[in-house]
Amino acid sequence: MDRRKMLALLGSSPALVAGSPSHARTALKEFPEDYPRGGEGMITVMNPAIAGKLAARVPLVPPLDSLQDKKIYMINLSWEGPDAANYFYGAMTEWFEKHYSGVKTVVKVTAEGMFGSDPSILKDILATKADAAIVGVAG
Amino acid sequence: MQCKIPAIGIASSNIVHYATGYNFKYNNGMPIRYVSVPFPFTGQPRAVDVAYVSGKDMLTGQPLMSAVVNALTRPLTDEEKISGAPPQEAVEPRLLPPDWEENLRQLFDDREWSDFNSIILPTEKRVTAMLKGTSHKPDEVVKTINITGGARQLTVEKVAINAVMAGASPEHLPVILALATQAPFGNSTSSMANMVVISGPIRNRLKFNCGTNAMGPYNRSNAVVGRTFTLISKTAGDLRNNVNAWETLGSNLQYNNMCYGENEEALPHGWDPLHVEMGFKPNDNVVTVGMGWSSIASVGASQSIYPTHFLMRDYMGSFCASGSAACIVMDPTVAELLKDVHGFKTKAQLSEWFSQNVTKTAASYWGNGVIQSTAVPFALQGLEPYASWRKLPDDALIKPFTNPKAIHVVVAGGKVQTMWFVTDFAIRRGVLIDDWA
Numbered sequence: 001m002d003r004r005k006m007l008a009l010l011g012s013s014p015a016l017v018a019g020s021p022s023h024a025r026t027a028l029k030e031f032p033e034d035y036p037r038g039g040e041g042m043i044t045v046m047n048p049a050i051a052g053k054l055a056a057r058v059p060l061v062p063p064l065d066s067l068q069d070k071k072i073y074m075i076n077l078s079w080e081g082p083d084a085a086n087y088f089y090g091a092m093t094e095w096f097e098k099h100y101s102g103v104k105t106v107v108k109v110t111a112e113g114m115f116g117s118d119p120s121i122l123k124d125i126l127a128t129k130a131d132a133a134i135v136g137v138a139g
Numbered sequence: 140m141q142c143k144i145p146a147i148g149i150a151s152s153n154i155v156h157y158a159t160g161y162n163f164k165y166n167n168g169m170p171i172r173y174v175s176v177p178f179p180f181t182g183q184p185r186a187v188d189v190a191y192v193s194g195k196d197m198l199t200g201q202p203l204m205s206a207v208v209n210a211l212t213r214p215l216t217d218e219e220k221i222s223g224a225p226p227q228e229a230v231e232p233r234l235l236p237p238d239w240e241e242n243l244r245q246l247f248d249d250r251e252w253s254d255f256n257s258i259i260l261p262t263e264k265r266v267t268a269m270l271k272g273t274s275h276k277p278d279e280v281v282k283t284i285n286i287t288g289g290a291r292q293l294t295v296e297k298v299a300i301n302a303v304m305a306g307a308s309p310e311h312l313p314v315i316l317a318l319a320t321q322a323p324f325g326n327s328t329s330s331m332a333n334m335v336v337i338s339g340p341i342r343n344r345l346k347f348n349c350g351t352n353a354m355g356p357y358n359r360s361n362a363v364v365g366r367t368f369t370l371i372s373k374t375a376g377d378l379r380n381n382v383n384a385w386e387t388l389g390s391n392l393q394y395n396n397m398c399y400g401e402n403e404e405a406l407p408h409g410w411d412p413l414h415v416e417m418g419f420k421p422n423d424n425v426v427t428v429g430m431g432w433s434s435i436a437s438v439g440a441s442q443s444i445y446p447t448h449f450l451m452r453d454y455m456g457s458f459c460a461s462g463s464a465a466c467i468v469m470d471p472t473v474a475e476l477l478k479d480v481h482g483f484k485t486k487a488q489l490s491e492w493f494s495q496n497v498t499k500t501a502a503s504y505w506g507n508g509v510i511q512s513t514a515v516p517f518a519l520q521g522l523e524p525y526a527s528w529r530k531l532p533d534d535a536l537i538k539p540f541t542n543p544k545a546i547h548v549v550v551a552g553g554k555v556q557t558m559w560f561v562t563d564f565a566i567r568r569g570v571l572i573d574d575w576a
Contacts, residue, residue: 042237046261048252048300048374052289054225055168063145064212072211080181081511082519087185088149088176091192095204113516122140132145132211138158139151139180 069102070131075121077136078113085137092134106130114138147171147210151178152197153328153385161383166288170219172210174203182508234263247304251379254369254394258304269299272312273575281319284376286326287383293319293375298367301374305367310345311360314426315367316575321428321567323376324368324393326384329509331432332392334466334564335365335399336549338414339424341572342400349400351553354468356395365398390432402551405471407478410486413549414569424572429466429547431564433458441557447476448483448492454561455497459507460539461514463546464565465493470552473559486548494543502533 064070074092076085089107096103106128110118125133148171150158155173163170175197180188196206235243243260247253259265270277277296284291298319302312318335325331337347348358356362378384403412414425435454441447455465467489469477483489504510505528518525528537540546547566552558 042239043243043260043262044237045235045243046263046266046296046300047231047233047235048261048297048304048370049231049250049377050284050291050293050297050375051229051231052165052291052377054164054227054229055166055288056224057221058167058169059222060170060172060215060219061143061145062215066212067208078512078515080508081515083185084181084183084188087188088180088191091189092204092207095192099204109516109519111516111520113512115513116516119140122142125142125144126140130142130144132147133142134147134149134207136149137151137176137180138148138154139176139178 064132067096067100067103067132071104071106071128072096073121073125073130073133074105074107075133075135076107076109077138078109079136079138082109088137089134145211147207148173149176149207151176151180153178155198157383157385162288164288165290168225173198174206174210176203181511252370252374253304254366254373256394258370259306261300261303265303266296266299269303269307269309269312270296272299272309273316275316275575281316282322284323286323286376287378289377291375291377293322293371297375298371301370302363302367305363305370306359307363307367311364311367313572313575314341314345314364314424315371317426317570317572318364318368318428319371319375320570321426322368323372323378324396325430326372326376326378326386328385328387329432330386330388330390331430332390332396332564333368334397334429334431334562334566335368336413336427336429336566337364337398337400337425338403338412338419338427338569339572340422341424342403347400349402349404349551351555353399353402353551353553354397361398361400362395365395368396368398369393392434396428399551401549402471405474405554406550407471407474409484410474410478410548410550413547413566416486416547417569419569419571425569426572427566427569429562429564429566431464431466431562434560434562434564437557437559441473441476446481447473447557447559448481448489451559451561452493452497455493455540456499458561458563459509460497460499460504461507461509461563462565463494463540463542464563465540465545466547466549466562466564466566467559468549468551468562469559470554470557471550472552472554472557474548474550476557487543489548490543490546493546494540495538497540498536498538500533501528501531501535501537504528504537504539 074089076082093105096105108121110116150173152175155175159173176191177197192203194203196203199206247258248255275295279295280292281295281298282293284293298316302315324333342349345360347360372378401413413427414423415421419425451467477483477489514525518529
């Protein structure tokens with residue numbers, strides 16, 4: 001009985017005793033894609049992973065041609081509380097006032113924080129004919 | 140409702156990385172334009188958040204406000220105009236290509252299909268044997284996992300594959316299938332963890348440990364069932380480090396998910412098992428999952444100079460009390476003490492006492508990030524008690540555990556010491572294991 005058959009009968013793959021683990025890894029890398037596999041000592045196992053369904057693509061709406069005289073909603077998601085984004089949006093509003101006359105900003109805090117969609121803000125945006133929205137700040 | 144106006148997102152770099160990568164691919168499908176601020180954003184002094192506005196966009200290196208203007212006004216690219224189903228669905232083969240054992244182990248680690256402890260490789264023979272543990276067909280869908288997108292259909296066969304990997308036996312499979320309906324485990328930047336409690340006669344049939352070292356590494360059933368929950372969460376949930384799993388510290392509890400059985404035989408008379416409190420029959424076999432962050436041990440034995448429930452109350456005062464949730468796990472000797480010496484005839488009476496007696500300052504309550512995210516919106520909507528609490532001075536005391544039914548008590552342990560843990564784990568409704576036999 002040769003050594004390979006004996007090891008197989010004992011339940012050991014020859015690969016395990018052939019040398020260091022790097023020897024086995026080298027075998028994977030060196031063989032070309034179409035090399036016939038399934039040689040003695042190789043095993044087939046089931047795949048635990050599940051394919052994820054890719055999301056359908058949704059295109060962006062066209063951007064603004066400029067910010068001049070535009071109304072921009074700044075939506076505060078209350079990520080770990082509303083304060084940080086309120087400070088941030090306040091500073092952004094000051095920047096717009098300095099650099100883009102005519103830009104109007106409206107800050108709104110979502111009713112359910114970062115976990116809800118707040119339809120009332122969406123209604124507001126439609127009713128006031130807002131031109132753009134900034135949503136944040138996560139992190 | 141759709142507004143059809145240009146909108147951009149602002150987020151720290153960790154969120155943008157996820158939003159424009161994994162979330163876009165599997166969840167959203169919309170190539171939202173982002174501007175990125177440094178991390179962390181929240182929890183900073185006001186001056187820091189204000190200064191970010193005059194700083195740089197972390198994505199492009201441009202001045203931040205230039206990046207905002209640019210994001211709102213630059214023309215769409217061809218990529219941003221694409222609509223409809225993606226051209227190619229990702230495919231995962233049912234069988235992996237044959238290979239040497241060492242290579243397969245490396246592959247499982249490289250793909251993060253493990254907890255980086257050795258696994259049992261799931262050959263077809265082993266999985267077929269495992270499937271004998273249930274009457275359910277291999278292609279039956281246990282759950283569609285969509286927490287981070289992807290709508291992955293977790294089948295009985297995939298659960299069996301993970302059970303083999305964890306070292307479980309076919310008789311564990313119904314427990315694991317019931318547990319799989321609760322997958323994946325908690326995943327949040329805040330480092331959540333889970334608790335798995337086994338109830339009913341199955342504890343004894345499968346020899347789950349409910350006594351000494353119930354929550355320690357001393358029992359096969361506790362070990363393999365808890366571990367399988369981790370493996371399913373990572374494989375079926377596709378949770379990968381820094382791709383869609385960013386628990387900043389992580390939780391070591393996620394290796395086993397605190398899997399143990401309630402010591403129902405040692406409950407004081409009048410104290411019902413966890414699953415009976417939920418409305419199940421005593422002979423029903425149930426697995427219950429809890430989720431939270433913190434566990435505080437009593438450290439020492441109960442002392443007569445300071446009643447046990449007083450010390451539990453004091454420790455619970457340091458929890459955030461999100462959702463009014465808590466779970467106290469105690470040795471049977473502590474349960475006997477609480478009933479016989481301190482008069483708590485039922486678990487419900489103890490929970491009610493905690494609800495009435497655990498206090499914390501308003502500052503401490505509102506000072507927690509999770510409470511800021513979850514309870515502030517309630518306060519802003521005028522919902523009580525949050526609206527009133529938000530107006531209190533910092534040192535005013537509040538009773539944050541407003542719902543005693545969300546405070547659960549589980550008895551486990553071997554009567555070696557009067558020890559207990561208080562945890563902030565929110566206990567979900569149990570799942571009937573018998574449905575998966």
